[in-house]
Amino acid sequence: MKTEKTEKTDLTSVTIRPFDRNSEADYEALAALQNIETPEMPVTASEIRYRDEQQPAHLLSGRFLAQTAADTILGVSDYGQWLGMYHPRRFWGGVLVHPDCRRQGIGTRLYDALLERLAPHDPLSLRAVAREDKPDANAFLEKRGYAPDMRFWESVLQVAAFDPAPYQGAIDRFVSEDFTIRSYADLANDPDRDRRLYEMVEEVHQDVPSPEARTPVPFDEWIKRLDSPNFLPDANFVALGPDGTYLGITMLWKRQATDQLQTGLTGVRAAYRRKGIALALKLRAIEYARSMGAPSIRTDNESNNRGMLSINEALGFVKDPVWVVYVKTLSEEKEPPV
Template sequence: MRNPKIRPFEAHDYPAIAEVLQAAWPDEAQSVDRLREDDRHAPEIKWGRFVAELEGQMVGVAHYTQFEGMYHPQKFGVWVTVHPAFRSQGIGKALYRVVLEALQPHDPISILSTTREDQPQAMAWLKKLGYAEKMKYWESRLDVRNFDFASWAGKIEAVEAAGFQLKSLKELEADPQHRQKLYDLWLEARLDVPRPGELSEVRFEDYCKWVFESSYYLPEGHFVAVDPHTGQYVALSTLWKTDGDYLQTGLTGTRRAYRRKGLALALKLKAIKLAQTLGIREIRTGNESNNRAMLAINEALGFVKQPIWIDYLLTLREETPSPS
């Protein structure tokens, strides 16, 4: 057992934290810019971070936060990451104890954490702490450079022939209402996205900050289907920049009244075509394990499943129902 120095995070720690995360998750792009952007929370979000050092070297990091879009004042997420070279030395346990102490003034009723099935030590540790499986989801990856459009000939054209316009937000920026229309579509599409907690309200202003003020926003990669009869956006599929040589899929969804018309597939094909044009190596996406509709589309397109991610929930006490 080692006795690390654990202290609150400071702004100058970002580069060392990114190094720890990159070592722990080498197939995920980590960067100082990404960490800084993720730390720009809404005012109501309570969060904190602690780092562990041995002989001046950062060897672990832990943080707690709340979820914009799934906000509850007493529900939190906690993640503990230890550099692979320093695991099984009690560093993770020490960080976790400090985080729990920091949470106590906020009177938490539950804590969510996440790991991947190829991390059996982390899975066993969470279960030992009393966490129970809440939700599973796959990350799937598409080899963009070898994608063959011949098998999908006519799919985009068929949707356009039915009267729908398939546009990127870059093409729609001249419309002063394009942000509002995207937000309205997103509000409906998000209702069908599986998640480990209850939805909370997201104001239009906050949504615009998430999307349009993000340094990872890719307007030419945000595609929507437009019903020309109403001008309404009725389906979307989005691509986001990353700090790696891949693009990340955001939300793909269709308004309920417009389903089974091939809109989601056509938009994903538009996204793949853009990625090929940009010389992107890979597109990544995530789907809840029981979301067969979207999994089926991605499987057909050739996305390859990676080890499954698992959300674990620690229930500290039962939630008191709100008075009716």
């Protein structure tokens, strides 16, 4: 499938069809569309396919493509549910149209296909995101009754420009408390490593700002994440207390289309916060990135998460334009009869 818009493209011939998960061409076209929209966060077809294949069976999802008679893919819409914020009637959704083909009704048709597919599930709400510097995307959502609900920043650290010298005192204080930092790979001799890590991650996640209420992720689903081709055993760092308790974590993931590293969860158990543990973990991650020659590290933080934002700002992470999380209420949840 092609994604290029040409002068000969006949927009009246555009059809909306379901995405074919057995089609490599569909995955390639989807990746190309996403990379046109957000080139700073490139993705490969294989990464998208892997996420689809790992989706738990109980999570509902769907995807549609806008295609011309000449097999040119002009846009996509999709919807799904969150594993860690699961509600059977709450969904996320999105529409993306090639920049050259906007304001011609393609996005509306893709969105209508999404709503039609969702209707039998009687959805309560639908969430979407748009970057604040993308006025067309924000206007599309607001016109359809979406309201801003929360905001988050993507931020980037240029690794070569980072000077670790001012932070040596922070590391010394961390070590003086008899805390240590070990990578996931270093902890291989701990027979309970994965279970202990899972329990800490679930605990820490409860305090991470989120658009929906957090729900437990089953261990057998969580553990699959460690089999991802983008998981880096040497770049997932755990802070341990003097007695070996897992206190905090920061995770770095690789991207297949770039040497840039992506930060996943960074967090510390509530009882051990404000002791410099998160900063020490971030410094260790930057040290790893430097040793591997990674040009940059990308992270994201909810706009009210001042604790992590302050650390990242101090370290030199530079914010991209803010992302706005929108929500549209489709029906009211009724209390069960007493």
